[in-house]
Structures are given as C-alpha cells and as structure tokens.
Amino acid sequence: MLKVKTNFSDQTIYVGLDVHKRSWNAALYLNDQYLRNIHQPPSVQALYKFLQTNYPGAEYKCAYEGGKFGYWIQRQLQGKGVHCIVVNPADIPATHKDEVSKTDPRDARGIAMALQCGQLRGIHIPGLQQESDRSLVRQRKKIWRDLVRCKNRIKGFWIIRV
CATH class of the missing domain: 3.30.420.40 (ATPase, nucleotide binding domain)
Structure with missing residues (x-):
C-alpha cells in the first residue's frame, strides 16, 4: 500500500x-x-x-x-x-x-x-550569563535567610536557658 x-x-x-x-x-x-x-x-x-x-x-x-x-x-x-x-x-x-x-x-x-x-x-x-547571575543572587538570598533563621534559633535557645 x-x-x-x-x-x-x-x-x-x-x-x-x-x-x-x-x-x-x-x-x-x-x-x-x-x-x-x-x-x-x-x-x-x-x-x-x-x-x-x-x-x-x-x-x-x-x-x-x-x-x-x-x-x-x-x-x-x-x-x-x-x-x-x-x-x-x-x-x-x-x-x-x-x-x-x-x-x-x-x-x-x-x-x-x-x-x-x-x-x-x-x-x-535573558542571556545565559544574566540568567546564571540571577540564579547566583537567588541562592545567596536563600543562604542568607537560612543563616538568619539559624541565628534566631540559637538566640531563642539561649533565652530559654538563661
């Protein structure tokens, strides 16, 4: 066919x-x-x-x-x-x-x-370079928020213990 x-x-x-x-x-x-x-x-x-x-x-x-x-x-x-x-x-x-x-x-x-x-x-x-730069900035912000969260947890722990 x-x-x-x-x-x-x-x-x-x-x-x-x-x-x-x-x-x-x-x-x-x-x-x-x-x-x-x-x-x-x-x-x-x-x-x-x-x-x-x-x-x-x-x-x-x-x-x-x-x-x-x-x-x-x-x-x-x-x-x-x-x-x-x-x-x-x-x-x-x-x-x-x-x-x-x-x-x-x-x-x-x-x-x-x-x-x-x-x-x-x-x-x-965006170009590849701009896209990778944006990704890097986003990751930095996430890490910074995590760091602040950890510091606050430690401060909270010490307030309860003191």
Whole structure:
C-alpha cells in the first residue's frame, strides 16, 4: 500500500505547550483549526521529531508559560529553527470554564489558540550569563535567610536557658 505524504510547506503549525517535569502536553493548530493534542515525554527532541514526521515542511511557532523551567526549552527550540516564545501566564486569555475545569490539554489548547490569533506577546529572554547571575543572587538570598533563621534559633535557645 502506497503511503501519501502531505506537504505542509507555506503553512504554519501553531504549538501550545503545557510543560511539566514528567511530561508535556502539546496542542496543534493549523489554519484556525484544532488538529490534535499530544502527550509526550519532556523532550525538545521528541517534540521536534513529532512535528517533522507528521507535518514536514511547515513553519512551526510555539509558546509556553514562563515558570520554574526557565528558558532552556525556548533556546533549544530556537536552535532547531522553531520560533518559540515564553509568555506570562497571566497574559493567556481564559474563560470561566477554563478556570473551573483546568486540565493540561485544555491549557495547551488555550495557549496554541491565543498564539494563532496573535494575542500572545513573549517576555524578555535573558542571556545565559544574566540568567546564571540571577540564579547566583537567588541562592545567596536563600543562604542568607537560612543563616538568619539559624541565628534566631540559637538566640531563642539561649533565652530559654538563661
């Protein structure tokens, strides 16, 4: 049986990602039409391979919510030629129904739809040096808070004993 390959050149696939530590949900849109939702391992390579296999020749535009995962996903996707933005979670339009029934596929679909409609604007992506500097400052603040906590514990211990 002959397999027919569709060529998606001159078309744009919009991908909304809901990223988590153990898995990612990706919703795909093409020409104002929802295509599908995929659940996959947390890997840029797996996502890119899926897109290349199922939608060859297309331009890919991707968005995900900024959060604790940082910017490495965006950097790796950009390195593979996928236009990717990181968005502020508060900027993603949501209905009351989305708030009441919150699921990962629904979140991914909302991001993809907003991206396709042009409603999303990316946040500033800091350089690697700036990101590592910020991380260092955060760690210093955490250590300082721990030190103050320990000093207060010792002072409390001595107040009780004296």
